[in-house]
Amino acid sequence: MEKVIITSADGHAVVPPQLWPDYLEKKYHKYLQRLHEDRELFSGSMAHLGGLRVPDSERPVFDKDGRFDEGQWGLWDHDVRIAEMDREGIAAEFAFPGDFRSIDLFWNTTNATYALPALDAGARAYNRWCSDTFSQSKDRILMIGAPLSGVNLQDVLDEVDWIADHGFAGAYTPCYCAVPNQIPVFEPYWEPVFASYAERKLTLITHAGYGMPQGYMHAEVEAAASENKAEGGDVAALGHKLMTGVFNDHGVFSDLRSRQVLWHFIMGGIFDRHPTLRMMVTEVRADWIPGVLGLMDKVWEANRDRIACKRRPSEYWGVNVIAGLSFMNKAEMALRHEIGVEMMAFGRDYPHTEATWPNTREYLSDLLQGVPENEGRAILGENMVRFLGLDRAHLAKIAERIAPTYQELIAGGEMSAALKKHLNFRCGYSEPPEDGRRLPELEAMLMRDVPRLAAAAAQLEYQ
Numbered sequence: 223m224e225k226v227i228i229t230s231a232d233g234h235a236v237v238p239p240q241l242w243p244d245y246l247e248k249k250y251h252k253y254l255q256r257l258h259e260d261r262e263l264f265s266g267s268m269a270h271l272g273g274l275r276v277p278d279s280e281r282p283v284f285d286k287d288g289r290f291d292e293g294q295w296g297l298w299d300h301d302v303r304i305a306e307m308d309r310e311g312i313a314a315e316f317a318f319p320g321d322f323r324s325i326d327l328f329w330n331t332t333n334a335t336y337a338l339p340a341l342d343a344g345a346r347a348y349n350r351w352c353s354d355t356f357s358q359s360k361d362r363i364l365m366i367g368a369p370l371s372g373v374n375l376q377d378v379l380d381e382v383d384w385i386a387d388h389g390f391a392g393a394y395t396p397c398y399c400a401v402p403n404q405i406p407v408f409e410p411y412w413e414p415v416f417a418s419y420a421e422r423k424l425t426l427i428t429h430a431g432y433g434m435p436q437g438y439m440h441a442e443v444e445a446a447a448s449e450n451k452a453e454g455g456d457v458a459a460l461g462h463k464l465m466t467g468v469f470n471d472h473g474v475f476s477d478l479r480s481r482q483v484l485w486h487f488i489m490g491g492i493f494d495r496h497p498t499l500r501m502m503v504t505e506v507r508a509d510w511i512p513g514v515l516g517l518m519d520k521v522w523e524a525n526r527d528r529i530a531c532k533r534r535p536s537e538y539w540g541v542n543v544i545a546g547l548s549f550m551n552k553a554e555m556a557l558r559h560e561i562g563v564e565m566m567a568f569g570r571d572y573p574h575t576e577a578t579w580p581n582t583r584e585y586l587s588d589l590l591q592g593v594p595e596n597e598g599r600a601i602l603g604e605n606m607v608r609f610l611g612l613d614r615a616h617l618a619k620i621a622e623r624i625a626p627t628y629q630e631l632i633a634g635g636e637m638s639a640a641l642k643k644h645l646n647f648r649c650g651y652s653e654p655p656e657d658g659r660r661l662p663e664l665e666a667m668l669m670r671d672v673p674r675l676a677a678a679a680a681q682l683e684y685q
Contacts, residue, residue, distance in 0.1 A: 408490025491530025
């Protein structure tokens, strides 16, 4: 029987600190000492949080193959990454920038605040390192470029061409990191950029953390570390403070700005003007999506003469936008028909500590119990193949070598109680669905945005 093509809609990579000077333009080396200090604070603090998720006491539960210590370094090592993809049967995987084991080069919200030209230089540095490190396997490691600030539009356009010419699959959505005086994506200013992304067939990735201000997460970690020191807390106390603060269930991963981007793009008419442009929203769950699409349809009906999109907002779902479900949970699988089976793509979030890695096989076996094979295959890989236009025949050959059949995958049955408990803590595997709990907040945000969307639509009419 045909092996399952498993793709991952979420994986990460980061420049190792010792290579920062090799890839960063020399005039920005003056910031490197401060960047090392930022890393010592942020990465050191986050390591404690990561340690809470994967404590040594749990190694017999989650690391039976003894792969965690070495396997995590596929973060910046091509051969290790490919080996871990093969071990878990992953034919292709996105490589997004960002991981706590290092720190990004100025441009992310995990950084402190830096001059805007440094942000752009840091993004270019990441992109060149990523190409040098992973492009030999760009058929499997789907490289995603770091975003420029957009302050200089020509710089953004030049970078779009550079990453396309070097085999990248896409880039983080413009305005991922909010900076002063940044122009919203639905304004006419960004039209040449989206035209270029569409023309070069590059997918936009809207990842958790989208829209947060420059320096936001770094400042939160800095404050937690300062409080912990004043309280005389140890490293375990710091990890707990972070887990119950900015990185709790109501923190960065549920920040509503990552959802707001749906109506900015759809109701801003971006997909009408660039119908081949594609975007994936990743690591922001999906149980909220049916409710938000319904809300957007309602608001569009009441304001359709002022809003730029030509069709009901829900009609763009699955055509221009799908969900990348990092560590997809049981509730999302149960809601797959409401979300749309064809609009969901599994992600393992390698090598983050909240990931399904290194337990992806067991995770998927449990997740797919009772799921029809055609639906399971769609979510595991066929949807990404279709949406991104990947070479299915080529990936099928890779799957034949490394992947199980569907029957073999589900034959493992449910996870052990110990592993399920561990993964409930690590990545919320058994969390209940949101059930519309945050729709009032989202409706308030959307209604505040309607006049801005209407003003941008009016500008476009007069151009």
